[in-house]
Amino acid sequence: MSDRETKTDVILIGAGVMSATLGTLMKELVPEWEITVFEKLAKEGEESSNEWNNAGTGHAALCELNYTVEKSDGSIDINKAIKINEQFQVSMQFWSYLVNSRLIRNPQDFIMPLPHMSFVKGERNVTFLKKRFKALSNNPLFQGMEFSDEPEQLMEWIPLIMQDRASNEPIAATKIDSGTDINFGALTRMLFDHLESKNAVINHKHNVKDIKRTSDGLWELKVQNLDSGTVERHTAKFVFIGGGGGSLHLLQKSGIPEGKHIGGFPVSGIFMVCNNPDIIAQHHAKVYGKAKVGAPPMSIPHLDTRYIDNKKSLLFGPFAGFSPKFLKNGSIFDLVTSVNPNNVLTMLAAGVKEMSLTKYLIKQVMLSKEERMEELREFIPNAKREDWDFVVAGQRVQVIKDTEAGGKGTLQFGTEVITSADGSIAALLGASPGASTAVHVMLEVIKKCFPQYIEEWEPKIKEIIPSYGISLMKNPELLHEIHTSTAQTLGLIEKEPVFS
Numbered sequence: 001m002s003d004r005e006t007k008t009d010v011i012l013i014g015a016g017v018m019s020a021t022l023g024t025l026m027k028e029l030v031p032e033w034e035i036t037v038f039e040k041l042a043k044e045g046e047e048s049s050n051e052w053n054n055a056g057t058g059h060a061a062l063c064e065l066n067y068t069v070e071k072s073d074g075s076i077d078i079n080k081a082i083k084i085n086e087q088f089q090v091s092m093q094f095w096s097y098l099v100n101s102r103l104i105r106n107p108q109d110f111i112m113p114l115p116h117m118s119f120v121k122g123e124r125n126v127t128f129l130k131k132r133f134k135a136l137s138n139n140p141l142f143q144g145m146e147f148s149d150e151p152e153q154l155m156e157w158i159p160l161i162m163q164d165r166a167s168n169e170p171i172a173a174t175k176i177d178s179g180t181d182i183n184f185g186a187l188t189r190m191l192f193d194h195l196e197s198k199n200a201v202i203n204h205k206h207n208v209k210d211i212k213r214t215s216d217g218l219w220e221l222k223v224q225n226l227d228s229g230t231v232e233r234h235t236a237k238f239v240f241i242g243g244g245g246g247s248l249h250l251l252q253k254s255g256i257p258e259g260k261h262i263g264g265f266p267v268s269g270i271f272m273v274c275n276n277p278d279i280i281a282q283h284h285a286k287v288y289g290k291a292k293v294g295a296p297p298m299s300i301p302h303l304d305t306r307y308i309d310n311k312k313s314l315l316f317g318p319f320a321g322f323s324p325k326f327l328k329n330g331s332i333f334d335l336v337t338s339v340n341p342n343n344v345l346t347m348l349a350a351g352v353k354e355m356s357l358t359k360y361l362i363k364q365v366m367l368s369k370e371e372r373m374e375e376l377r378e379f380i381p382n383a384k385r386e387d388w389d390f391v392v393a394g395q396r397v398q399v400i401k402d403t404e405a406g407g408k409g410t411l412q413f414g415t416e417v418i419t420s421a422d423g424s425i426a427a428l429l430g431a432s433p434g435a436s437t438a439v440h441v442m443l444e445v446i447k448k449c450f451p452q453y454i455e456e457w458e459p460k461i462k463e464i465i466p467s468y469g470i471s472l473m474k475n476p477e478l479l480h481e482i483h484t485s486t487a488q489t490l491g492l493i494e495k496e497p498v499f500s
Contacts, residue, residue, distance in 0.1 A: 009033040011236040013208050014243030015044035017184050017435045018428050020191035022240055022442040027198045029457045035200040040207045045188030047327055048244045051308050053394030058180030059436035060088040063116035063288040068132050076135040084433055085141045087440035090465055094439040096489040097464045103194050110187040112307045113492040115285040116179025126172040133174050140476040145176040160282040164382045181307055184435045211254050241427035245326030245397040248338055251427040256420040260342040263400040266326050269393035271317035276387040280314040303379045316376050320364040328395050349409025350400045396431040423449035
């Protein structure tokens, strides 16, 4: 091991969109602070942030039915949808600030306008969608949403889905044109290019092996250079663990009390990708369906137009799979080694509670291509096997922890940030809506970890995020102003792009 020790102000572990966002924010707030990044892979944005490892949806609760739950009295709870939409608006303002400040360029390389739609079948689901539409369309955050259960109108909106469809079953859809398709891989690479230009030190092919607190209150990391094999020591006042599924192990190694009684359950994803340009050309939207009864939120089927590498694509999925790895490039021992005396009871309790999830994953893994085609035909009735291939998406680690509401071993669906009491270390765990709400999540990290600076930094934060500390839902004029300006800056005027 090398005797050399390198000191810095901030260390970011993992070169994904979360670290990129936090690093960029920190450079705007305190440009003089030194930032060092460690990434195990040869490039940034290669795990969960990579464009092929996620759905590329700008999650604003415009089409995702799991964010609007029907309550026992039949009414629709839209609180989660409002929260996620407001958080996405924060991301849009941040990206607009970066473009206007010329810190990043060519927003069309990472964000495209694309209608977001919800599509349901069956009388009960149509009734639900109609109630959801009424609840959302009265809210300024969801202005412009349309509803239709008329086959002629639906044929206009989604011809590929309506073609050759049996007409005896009630169907309906909502449509809103302010949705987006986002290439989070491209965005991540842009942000790291910017960080490098601001003298942040980006270390690829460097694996953080251990992390511990020193007697003087700093954090010391043992980092292995994967090319040379040497191990170096790096210390920092603040550490952010943003290594996707790999964050849990490092959080455990940190030894902070807040990291105890937390486990993780890995779920992989598979998408079907259309290889027929004629079919791809017939669809232009992200269309989300309704999860089947008993299926977990991650199983919601959707048919997505995507823009990747300046090319229009069409994906359907996701189909869930199981691998004990916590990262796509992880180890088969990740799950086993994450279980320790502190979380074993939490994990065992989750195992008992989540038998239905286990059965669901087993069924998903066992699906044949023809069975997956049948799922696709729920969306595209005349889909043909030869027009579709498969791509394995990224690994997601669902957080398991003890909660007051759910009890011991409760599976969490969403994004979790764990911070130490003194704010010197933070770790990001969990999954969707993740990247879409990265700016809001990282501002929360800054608020929790640097409370002594917030008053000083607030004017700059408000310059970056004009709505900071304000509810846009309660301020429709500001919402309209921000929505108009961000759409203009980011080029979000709905039209089919033409690729050369």
